[in-house]
Amino acid sequence: MSTAAASTQARPLTSEEREAFRVVRLVAFQQMPYYAAGLFSLIPVAVPGYGTWAVDRWWRLYLDPELLVGESAWTVREAGGVLCHELNHLLRVHAERALALPQPYRHDVWNLAADAEINDDLLDAGVELPEGVVTPAALGCADHGLAEDYYEHLINDQDNPDDPDDTASAEDEEPGCGSGAGLAPVPGELPPSHAVDGQNGVDEATGGLIRRQIAEAVRESAGTGRGTVPAGLQRWADGVLTPPKVPWHRVLRSLTRQAVVEAAGRVQFTYTRPSRRQSPGLILPSMRGPKVRVAIVLDTSASMTSADLLAGMSEIRGVLKSTGISGDRLTLLTCDAANGTPQRISRVENAVLTGGGGTDMRVGIAAADALRPPPHVTIVVSDGDTPWPDRPPRSKLVCVIVGNEHAATRTPGFALTATVPSGAGS
Known part of the structure; x- marks a missing residue:
């Protein structure tokens, strides 16, 4: 994905961008229909020049409009896959999980680990993603693992003094997936109370209800055998729907x-x-x-x-x-x-x-x-x-x-x- 830095602050989508986003969301729904509650809860915000798409903790989707419309835009199916990808950061509570890592943690490394945890499941479901996305195999890890394990693997590799490729954090060079993924906020990230086109952000309690609704839809879809539900996604749904056990x-x-x-x-x-x-x-x-x-x-x-x-x-x-x-x-x-x-x-x-x-x-x-x-x-x-x-x-x-x-x-x-x-x- 592009490494350009955001040149302007967040703004509402134009009418053309809004229409294009509706099409992308519909394609994402067709690819993963059990994600409907989440896909239609995301609030799109344009961040021209950011170079990728990202989410914050309040379910706002920050997207570079150049990747939505125009000559350099992703295909509709690729954009739909990226939409499912960003939604997964919120479903898998990557922001909260990042807080449990040894502090301070490397944002750029966590971004790779969290992306890898998501992308293998999306590819298993037949979802199209832009070329060059991060997978567990690209990190030298087995599929269907946890982001925490991928993070530890990457940190151990980068801490190797004999590794000539061991470099400092590249957070400032690469755009990340936003605070909703446990990373640095998108430039110009909106405050929690800010409304976009009359829509307020999703609070924590509502987000929990959305996750549960999606988990129930995933379990139902897997039970009927309709479509392709990756095993990793089924495990996620089981984790959401199973009452937490006291250790x-x-x-x-x-x-x-x-x-x-x-x-x-x-x-x-x-x-x-x-x-x-x-x-x-x-x-x-x-x-x-x-x-x-x-x-x-x-x-x-x-x-x-x-x-x-x-x-x-x-x-x-x-x-x-x-x-x-x-x-x-x-x-x-x-x-x-x-x-x-x-x-x-x-x-x-x-x-x-x-x-x-x-x-x-x-x-x-x-x-x-x-x-x-x-x-x-x-x-x-x-x-x-x-x-x-x-x-x-x-x-x-x-x-x-x-x-x-x-x-x-x-x-x-x-x-x-x-x-x-x-x-x-x-």
Whole structure:
């Protein structure tokens, strides 16, 4: 694409340009009909001399009119492909994803990576694009990857001191795809509240609704078998339509560590070892923090599988090990409703799945409370289908609910609660 710098500020399209844009948008719709909600939400703005097309965060399309009408214009099908390309920067939230890169990030490198993530899917769908567009293969990468992986690959290559082609950023020389792609704003980019031909920009909430509408259309089109829906685009739609999952391992680690740190912070005064700070005529006590003891109560009823137990235990043991808790300061107990005397075991792999009747984790919690010396933290791993104690135990209670998100809402308010998907340990 052209490397010319923008010579004027953004302006509305002329009547000729507006008519040409309508034709291009219709062609884009014919190529990818499931993009309709997005294509008709873009607000075109002319930026003469910019050398390419770009988007901002408010779904405004900045286009160089020379590429829309005139001798140097793209073909209608190529322009329709570029329109789908720019829309994809907004659908794939490249601006937000760029903020998660190691800062400061290279705008020019991110532009290449984001373009490559888009273009292989468009080409798979049979969309025409101008000659020389960036693809993963051109970057030395496999198709259908993520822009973040392409970015890392490019950065690693350019950081090679033996590479003679390693140069400084070319942001100022090449026009980018705009702030909507996570790049520098187009020269003369309009403020968020500015209306173009009576149209205000698309706000974040509305943009989210448009993405979801397009994702549903993509899934429906893929399900009917009409047309060509690239596999990468189907994965994108699935990601939009699938409810975001809480990273359970991170939550569990955080709660376990929180309980241990809280227990460790319960310092006591002791005269066994006097304080180094002395006052005339006084013997001052020193402060001593407890060596935290942890009891882990495992639900071994019929509804719990070995994979479920391992799912919770693998993360818990990793946290406890990192905080220095092991050996005689860690006790494992197994429990179900039929087993009134919980087993004490040294390894979770040795737990016996008794499978008796139902589940009553109050038995296990009470048994943990009765240990001598008592634990500071009691961690219960269960499917949650159990009665819970009405009063808090002496130790801090952490409830790890496996494969039963609804049961997590029934744990007592004095406990810390995390949920783990069933079979996550398999």
